[in-house]
Amino acid sequence: MRKKVIFIGAGGYAKSALDSLDSDVYQLCGFIDNIKPIHSLHLGYPIVADSIENFLPYQDYEYFISIGNNIHRYDKFRKLQDLNCKIISIIDKTALVSIHAEIGIGTFIGKMAIVNSGAKIGNNVIINTRALIEHGCQIQNHCNISTNTTLNGDVLVKDFCFIGSSSVVNGQLHIGQHSVIGAGAVVIKNVEPHTIVAGVPAKFIKENK
Ligand SMILES: CC(C)(COP(=O)(O)OP(=O)(O)OC[C@H]1O[C@@H](n2cnc3c(N)ncnc32)[C@H](O)[C@@H]1OP(=O)(O)O)[C@@H](O)C(=O)NCCC(=O)NCCS
Numbered sequence: 001m002r003k004k005v006i007f008i009g010a011g012g013y014a015k016s017a018l019d020s021l022d023s024d025v026y027q028l029c030g031f032i033d034n035i036k037p038i039h040s041l042h043l044g045y046p047i048v049a050d051s052i053e054n055f056l057p058y059q060d061y062e063y064f065i066s067i068g069n070n071i072h073r074y075d076k077f078r079k080l081q082d083l084n085c086k087i088i089s090i091i092d093k094t095a096l097v098s099i100h101a102e103i104g105i106g107t108f109i110g111k112m113a114i115v116n117s118g119a120k121i122g123n124n125v126i127i128n129t130r131a132l133i134e135h136g137c138q139i140q141n142h143c144n145i146s147t148n149t150t151l152n153g154d155v156l157v158k159d160f161c162f163i164g165s166s167s168v169v170n171g172q173l174h175i176g177q178h179s180v181i182g183a184g185a186v187v188i189k190n191v192e193p194h195t196i197v198a199g200v201p202a203k204f205i206k207e208n209k
Pocket of ligand 1: 128146147163164165180181182183184185196197198199200205
């Protein structure tokens, strides 16, 4: 019998997550979402509640948090953990993940993404379409690595970072927590925590408060 899953968040990212869900193993039963009306349909599945607290049979399901924003995704992650709910990871069938890589819980790895040997991906992380995570990289929790990004070998990305599309981070660099890297950036030196950098080479734009 397939495992019953509820997605939390019925926005755009839910489409990618649903597309990558292994339907031989999991059956999506609906969404929890606080914007769309309860009982309306999203992608053909019902909105079952506006919050996990208002979804009474919550123990009967497993969960995936389909929210792109790191802070909002973290809030839901913490709530599910407080309730002892099982949180699944979704790895697209076309992704190439080394058997020598570690993947945390609640993490998404999208189409044609590559995670190479020795990489450690934390909990509640998004590795989006075609991202390349090279050998020995460490991505901590609640990060979003956007489409087509390249993290070269042994890069450390701390909690809550957002790495914009098609950016490149040179090997061995550290990206401080809560930092943002602009789309298309080439990062050639460490990035301080709580900062936004962009451009080629990437330069400080402003603080990320
Ligand atoms: C870097 C980023 C977060 C900054 O957004 P913001 O805080 O709204 O900043 P602004 O648009 O006000 O831009 C501030 C300055 O940075 C520059 N800038 C912004 N994004 C840039 C980028 N990606 N590359 C180079 N310069 C950039 C702007 O031109 C502006 O320069 P100016 O002050 O000389 O005019 C955003 O532009 C970005 O790149 N986001 C990533 C989007 C993405 O990849 N999404 C992935 C979806 S899967």
